[in-house]
Structure formats: structure tokens, C-alpha cells
Amino acid sequence: MDIQLTPNDVAFRDEVRAFLKEKLSDRFKRAVVGGYIDKDTIVQWQKILYEKGWIAPSWPTQYGGTGWSITQKFIFENECAEAGAPTLVPFGLKMVGPVIYTFGNEEQKARFLPDILQSNVWWCQGYSEPGAGSDLAALQTRAERDGDDYIVNGQKIWTTYAQHSDWIFCLVRTDGNAKKQEGISFLLIDMNTPGIEVRKIDSIDNQHSLNEVFFDNVKVPVANRIGEENKGWTYAKYLLTHERTAIAGVPQSKRAIERLKQIAAQEISAGKPLIEDEMFCAKLARIEVDLMALEYTELRAIASVADGGAPGPESSILKIRGTEIQQAVAELSVEACGYYAHALGQGVGNDYAAPISTKYLYGRAATIYGGSNEVQKNIIAKMVLGL
Amino acid sequence: MNFNYSEEQTLLKDSVSRFIQNDYDYETRKKHCAMDGGFDAATWQTFAELGWLCVPFSEEDGGIGGGAVETMIMMEEFGKGLVVEPYVSTVLIAGGLLAKVGNAEQKSEILAGIIDGSRKLALAAVEPQSRFDLFDVQTTATSSAEGYQLNGAKAMVLHGGSADTFIVSARAAGDSRDREGVSLFLVPADSDGIERQDFPTLDGHRAAELTLSNVKVPAAALLGMDGAAVPALESIADEAAVALAAEAVGMMEKLYRETVEYSQNRKQFGVPISAFQALQHRMVDMFTMHEECKSLLLRAVMSHKAGDADFSKNVSALKYAVAVKGQKVAHEAIQIFGGMGMTDEMSVGMYLKRINVINTLFGNGDYHLKRFISLSV
Numbered sequence: 001m002d003i004q005l006t007p008n009d010v011a012f013r014d015e016v017r018a019f020l021k022e023k024l025s026d027r028f029k030r031a032v033v034g035g036y037i038d039k040d041t042i043v044q045w046q047k048i049l050y051e052k053g054w055i056a057p058s059w060p061t062q063y064g065g066t067g068w069s070i071t072q073k074f075i076f077e078n079e080c081a082e083a084g085a086p087t088l089v090p091f092g093l094k095m096v097g098p099v100i101y102t103f104g105n106e107e108q109k110a111r112f113l114p115d116i117l118q119s120n121v122w123w124c125q126g127y128s129e130p131g132a133g134s135d136l137a138a139l140q141t142r143a144e145r146d147g148d149d150y151i152v153n154g155q156k157i158w159t160t161y162a163q164h165s166d167w168i169f170c171l172v173r174t175d176g177n178a179k180k181q182e183g184i185s186f187l188l189i190d191m192n193t194p195g196i197e198v199r200k201i202d203s204i205d206n207q208h209s210l211n212e213v214f215f216d217n218v219k220v221p222v223a224n225r226i227g228e229e230n231k232g233w234t235y236a237k238y239l240l241t242h243e244r245t246a247i248a249g250v251p252q253s254k255r256a257i258e259r260l261k262q263i264a265a266q267e268i269s270a271g272k273p274l275i276e277d278e279m280f281c282a283k284l285a286r287i288e289v290d291l292m293a294l295e296y297t298e299l300r301a302i303a304s305v306a307d308g309g310a311p312g313p314e315s316s317i318l319k320i321r322g323t324e325i326q327q328a329v330a331e332l333s334v335e336a337c338g339y340y341a342h343a344l345g346q347g348v349g350n351d352y353a354a355p356i357s358t359k360y361l362y363g364r365a366a367t368i369y370g371g372s373n374e375v376q377k378n379i380i381a382k383m384v385l386g387l
Numbered sequence: 388m389n390f391n392y393s394e395e396q397t398l399l400k401d402s403v404s405r406f407i408q409n410d411y412d413y414e415t416r417k418k419h420c421a422m423d424g425g426f427d428a429a430t431w432q433t434f435a436e437l438g439w440l441c442v443p444f445s446e447e448d449g450g451i452g453g454g455a456v457e458t459m460i461m462m463e464e465f466g467k468g469l470v471v472e473p474y475v476s477t478v479l480i481a482g483g484l485l486a487k488v489g490n491a492e493q494k495s496e497i498l499a500g501i502i503d504g505s506r507k508l509a510l511a512a513v514e515p516q517s518r519f520d521l522f523d524v525q526t527t528a529t530s531s532a533e534g535y536q537l538n539g540a541k542a543m544v545l546h547g548g549s550a551d552t553f554i555v556s557a558r559a560a561g562d563s564r565d566r567e568g569v570s571l572f573l574v575p576a577d578s579d580g581i582e583r584q585d586f587p588t589l590d591g592h593r594a595a596e597l598t599l600s601n602v603k604v605p606a607a608a609l610l611g612m613d614g615a616a617v618p619a620l621e622s623i624a625d626e627a628a629v630a631l632a633a634e635a636v637g638m639m640e641k642l643y644r645e646t647v648e649y650s651q652n653r654k655q656f657g658v659p660i661s662a663f664q665a666l667q668h669r670m671v672d673m674f675t676m677h678e679e680c681k682s683l684l685l686r687a688v689m690s691h692k693a694g695d696a697d698f699s700k701n702v703s704a705l706k707y708a709v710a711v712k713g714q715k716v717a718h719e720a721i722q723i724f725g726g727m728g729m730t731d732e733m734s735v736g737m738y739l740k741r742i743n744v745i746n747t748l749f750g751n752g753d754y755h756l757k758r759f760i761s762l763s764v
């Protein structure tokens with residue numbers, strides 16, 4: 001057992017650090033701290049990574065990946081997050097891209113992958129429906145064959161960034177008579193096609209990320225189907241299990257804790273800085289202990305993959321504990337900001353309070369999306385504990 | 388021993404609860420938030436006509452002599468409806484302070500206006516640095532031949548934007564954290580030298596930041612004893628804390644009931660999600676947390692009624708429990724609603740925001756846990 005990085009990995013880490021020092025300008029960092037990042041800023045950052053060749057470390061090298069070891073990928077993600085780089089928008093790079101290069105045909109790969117790597121095209125994920133959340137396979141959006149096209153009718157919901165997107169990847173029902181997982185196909189749909197309507201969902205964080213997407217007789221070429229008809233569920237499940245690194249959000253939580261400490265040093269409570277308050281420190285310490293455990297749990301998972309093995313049972317708890325810790329940090333941050341965490345006035349109180357609140361409110365969703373924590377626990381009970 | 392409401396109390400509860408049910412749904416509330424001042428002036432007049440604005444005042448002050456029980460009854464119902472009208476700030480806090488320490492003239496001039504709905508007052512006691520210590524006052528009051536001159540900044544003045552008069556705490560003597568030397572003043576909102584910034588808070592209510600630069604008030608503006616305002620402020624803070632906790636308890640009840648109902652109607656995997664034991668147990672916990680907070684609320688209210696020495700300790704127990712359990716219940720509600728819980732279409736998120744604001748008013752969980760410890764030794 002040895003926790004030291006190899007000299008090669010140290011050299012790699014330093015290379016990443018030097019790159020971030022040069023390219024990650026304050027403008028990007030400020031945008032991250034400020035909470036809600038606009039599309040242009042993210043695209044600019046993603047293009048910088050693309051130019052360096054580092055935009056898609058997990059992709060196979062032939063499609064534009066870096067060929068890094070899992071340890072290097074881990075180091076890269078960690079360094080980016082610790083330096084305060086914007087989080088990449090996952091829908092193209094981490095979700096549909098891998099499905100296309102794994103299950104798509106050559107024409108689809110040539111057509112879609114370069115634009116994903118270069119962040120020229122924005123994707124959104126059209127899986128969930130009003131009646132199909134945790135039970136995704138219950139989805140009802142229909143695609144009926146009409147010559148070389150499908151005619152799509154139905155509704156998607158919670159579609160993050162649909163308002164910005166050029167394309168949507170969708171699960172649709174192509175066989176209403178089969179078992180529910182077996183009649184689903186995976187379609188790529190141009191958001192400019194007539195018959196698509198995007199409606200904003202007002203959310204509790206007062207930002208616009210969520211939408212409903214309606215399909216009214218939308219014509220989609222059969223050529224936009226990934227893989228075989230009625231096999232979409234298999235591809236989607238692959239996608240759900242594909243991107244497993246960095247789901248714990250350890251470096252993000254570390255940064256959030258550092259931020260919280262800075263805030264607590266500025267906030268005054270009972271006539272002294274809040275950071276000197278014992279009760280506050282005890283709460284903070286409890287979260288830090290949880291995060292230390294999580295960090296090592298993640299390292300154990302990474303190490304077993306690096307050894308050529310599969311991630312062990314310990315990896316199943318990363319998402320659950322990661323999101324719970326993110327929420328705990330956010331709660332304590334709101335508490336630290338006192339009254340002003342809840343003020344919406346321009347220039348009222350300290351400028352750090354408003355993004356803290358937004359993050360806290362949006363962060364309630366972390367235990368809901370990406371497989372809710374209850375569903376994750378059901379899976380662990382079954383798959384890990386054999387219950 | 389008896390925890391039953393009297394006939395009058397039952398009538399009061401029914402009347403408020405009927406109003407919320409029939410006239411104050413979530414959409415109506417949203418409209419009120421968007422109105423001038425952040426509430427509906429017509430609804431405020433209705434409150435006056437229904438006799439709700441006079442409830443806590445003594446008969447000689449023009450009220451009906453209601454006590455902590457009546458306030459609790461109303462606040463729980465207001466909580467369920469997420470009422471945004473300035474009942475706590477004008478009636479309970481400003482009116483309560485006036486009734487406590489005002490002289491006959493001040494009371495007769497103002498209380499009647501509060502009761503008939505024509506006047507709104509707001510307490511300006513918090514300062515940017517004071518957090519929960521109401522004695523931590525840096526705003527100064529210098530006396531002169533004509534009266535007093537006030538200078539300083541006040542923070543989070545609840546419904547300060549719509550108030551015609553502020554009750555301002557200012558330091559006449561001593562250092563910023565001395566318990567002695569703080570006085571209260573009645574200050575017309577349109578006085579020269581007052582700047583106010585009115586802003587919404589996340590829960591849809593309003594607050595204001597004030598700066599006072601050489602604001603002149605006459606000697607008659609002094610409210611209560613010169614330099615001895617802290618005990619009165621702390622006593623009204625305890626009463627306000629109980630009222631706000633009652634509002635939160637009303638919300639907790641609503642949250643667990645709505646979650647139960649939602650889970651029975653929401654189907655996934657071919658069954659209502661209420662069929663999953665993982666969720667059933669959590670809803671049982673939500674219900675339990677509500678009952679515990681309700682018990683602590685009754686405990687605080689009863690001890691107020693009896694004038695127990697334990698009142699403050701009971702308030703701290705209550706406010707601490709509501710801070711922790713109230714937020715927990717709201718978080719659980721959102722989780723069990725799933726994506727729907729994240730939308731503004733549902734009210735669960737708004738309950739969370741209101742509970743979080745209540746947690747910062749008159750002492751958060753840590754503040755009250757510490758006070759509980761110090762009152763226990």
C-alpha cells in the first residue's frame with residue numbers, strides 16, 4: 001500500500017497545474033464563484049481545453065481522447081476543480097458522445113463527434129417524462145415509422161439547457177407492444193425541426209435551467225437513430241454507467257469548504273468572526289470528516305480500476321455520500337451568510353451571499369437527478385448486499 | 388390538564404383557516420408578493436375587518452386581550468397559507484413593543500391605526516454586524532435641545548418598505564455591545580436623512596436596509612425608558628420567535644400532509660410511490676418532527692401564559708428544534724416530490740425558503756442552542 005503518486009503522475013500533475021495557471025483566467029474563476037455561468041463563458045473554456053487536446057480525456061484516442069490512465073484522468077479532474085475551472089456541460093461530452101462512438105455508425109460519428117469536441121453544438125438530454133422519472137422505462141413519447149422518417153409525438157420534462165440546445169438525444173417508444181424496456185429507441189433530434197416547442201420551467205433557484213420539450217408530429221430521419229430499433233434502453237444504460245469518475249464531487253466540495261471558511265472569517269457573530277464560534281466549527285468539522293472518508297473511498301475505487309480490476313462495492317456509495325456532503329456544505333454556507341443569504345436586493349449585504357443561496361437551492365436536486373439517492377440505495381441493497 | 392381550545396379560540400382558528408382555504412391559495416399569494424409593498428392592501432383591510440389585527444392587544448388598548456395561544460393559532464394558519472401580509476412585523480413586533488413600553492399618548496396615537504389597518508410600523512433593530520444580538524447597536528442617538536439626532540445603519544427591517552413609521556434602536560450611551568445605553572425611537576419613515584432600500588427576500592416577503600444620517604426626532608419620540616431598551620427588545624424578540632415558530636409549525640404540518648398526498652398520487656414502477664417503505668418511514672419521520680415541534684410550541688406558549696421563569700428557555704428549545712427539524716422536513720418534502728419539488732409551480736420550495744428565513748429571524752438554531760445551555764446552568 002502506498003498513497004504517493006508515481007514520479008510520472010507528479011510530472012503530469014505539474015503539467016496540468018501549469019496549464020491551468022496560464023489559461024484559467026480570473027474571468028472564468030469569477031464566473032464559477034458567481035454561481036450561474038452563461039453559455040458563452042462555458043463554451044470559451046471548453047474550446048481552450050479542446051485546443052489543448054484535453055477536452056475529452058475519457059474518449060478513446062481514435063475519437064479525440066487523451067489516452068490517459070485512470071489515475072491521470074482523476075488527477076486532471078481534481079486539479080481543474082481545485083483550481084476553480086468551470087464544470088464541463090456533460091450532455092455532449094460525457095453523455096451522447098460516448099453513445100455515438102460506441103453504438104453509432106461511421107457516418108454518425110463523422111457528423112456529430114467533431115462538433116461535440118469543439119463545443120460547436122449544444123446537446124440536451126431528453127429522457128425524463130412527466131410519467132417516467134425514476135421509472136424511466138415507462139416513457140411514452142412515440143416514434144412511428146413513416147418511410148425514411150420517424151414521426152415523434154410526446155413530451156419530455158426537466159430538460160436541462162434545452163433553451164440553449166441545438167440537438168437533443170431522446171429515448172422514444174418505437175414498439176408499444178413489447179416489454180417496456182424492449183420497445184425503446186435512441187434518437188438524435190435537431191431542435192430546429194418544426195413541431196418542437198421548448199417551455200421554461202420556473203424553478204426554486206430562480207435560474208433558468210429546466211424546461212419541458214413538446215414534440216408535435218416531429219419528423220426525424222431514421223438515419224438519426226443510434227444502433228438498432230428497440231435497443232435504445234441498452235445504449236442508455238451503458239451511458240448511465242459510463243462516466244463513473246468524479247461523481248463524488250470531492251474537489252468541488254473541498255473548494256466549497258474553503259469558500260465557507262473565508263466567508264465565516266468575514267461574518268461576525270456574537271461580536272467575533274463566525275469562524276471562531278465553537279458550534280459552527282464543530283458542524284464544519286463533521287462535514288470535513290465525512291469528506292475525508294469520501295475522498296479515500298474514491299481513491300480506493302480509482303486504485304482498484306488502475307490495477308486493472310472493476311470498481312469495488314465501495315464505489316456505489318460515492319454518488320450518495322458525495323451529494324449529501326455537497327448539500328451539507330451548502331446548508332452551512334447559507335447559515336454562515338445569516339440574513340443576507342435570503343435577500344434579493346441589488347447590493348444588499350455581501351455579494352457572496354446570493355450565489356451561495358442559489359447553489360444551495362439548486363443543490364437540492366443533486367439527490368434527485370442522475371438516479372435519485374433512494375434508487376441508488378435500492379441498487380446497493382440488491383447488487384452489493386444481495387438483498 | 389387540557390390542551391383544548393376554548394370556544395372563542397376554535398372560532399378564531401376556523402375563521403383564519405377558512406380564509407386561507409378559500410381566499411389564499413398559492414397563486415393568490417404569488418400575486419400579493421408582486422404587488423406594491425409586497426402584499427395586498429385589500430387583504431390587509433380584510434384582516435382588520437375580521438378583527439385579526441386587534442387580537443393581541445388588551446381591551447384598554449382597543450384589542451380583545453388575546454394571548455400567546457391566540458397568536459399561535461393565527462400564526463399556524465398563516466404558515467399553512469404562506470401569508471405575506473405584514474402581521475408579524477406590524478402587529479406583533481411593532482404593536483407589541485408599543486403596548487409594552489409606549490406611554491399613553493403614543494399608544495393612543497398609534498395602536499388604533501394599527502388595529503384599523505391604516506398604519507404600518509416596522510422595528511429597525513438589527514444592524515449589519517449585530518446578527519442575533521439586539522443589544523449590539525452602533526447606531527447613535529445624540530440628544531440636543533430639540534430632541535435627538537440619529538445616525539447609523541439598520542439591516543433587514545421586515546416590511547420596512549411599506550412602513551410609515553420605524554421603531555429604531557439607537558445607542559445613547561456605552562460601547563456597541565453594552566446591554567445598557569440603548570433607546571428606542573419612533574421615527575416617521577419620511578423623515579429627512581432616512582434612506583431606505585426596499586428589497587424582496589427569497590421567501591417572497593419584503594425587507595429594507597436603512598441608513599440614518601442626522602435624522603432629527605423630537606424628545607417625545609423616545610419610546611420607553613432612555614437607555615434601557617434591551618430587556619424590552621429581548622422580550623419582544625422571544626414573543627416574535629414563538630410566533631414565527633408557530634408559523635413554521637403550521638408549514639411543517641402542511642409539508643408532511645402534502646407530501647403524503649403527493650406520494651399517494653404519484654405513480655412509478657406501476658405503484659404509488661407511497662408504497663415504498665423507504666419513503667413511508669421518511670414520511671413518518673416528517674410527521675414525528677412536526678409533532679415534536681408542535682409540543683415544544685405548546686410548551687413555550689403555556690409557559691408564556693403562566694408567566695413561568697422558564698419561558699426563555701422554552702423559547703430557545705422551540706426555536707432550535709424548528710430550525711433543525713423544520714428545515715429537515717422541507718428538504719424531505721422536496722426530495723419525495725422529486726423534480727416537481729424543484730419547481731415554483733409547487734409550493735414546497737417556498738415553504739423551505741420561508742422556514743430558512745424564519746431560522747434567521749430572532750436567533751438561528753445555534754444561537755438558541757447556546758442560549759438554552761446558558762439558561763440551563
Ligand SMILES: Cc1cc2nc3c(=O)[nH]c(=O)nc-3n(C[C@H](O)[C@H](O)[C@H](O)COP(=O)(O)OP(=O)(O)OC[C@H]3O[C@@H](n4cnc5c(N)ncnc54)[C@H](O)[C@@H]3O)c2cc1C
Nearest residue numbers: 125127128133134158160365369372374663722723725726
Ligand atoms: C435539476 C434537475 C435537472 C434534470 N435534468 C434532466 C435532464 O437534463 N434530462 C432528463 O432527461 N432528466 C433530467 N432530470 C430528471 C431527473 O432525472 C428526474 O427528476 C429523476 O429521474 C427523478 O424522477 P422524478 O422527478 O419523476 O421523481 P420520481 O421518480 O417521481 O420520484 C419521487 C420520489 O420517489 C422516490 N422513489 C422513486 N422510486 C422509488 C423506489 N423504487 N424506492 C424508493 N423511492 C423511490 C424518488 O427517490 C423520489 O424521492 C433533471 C431533474 C432535476 C431535478
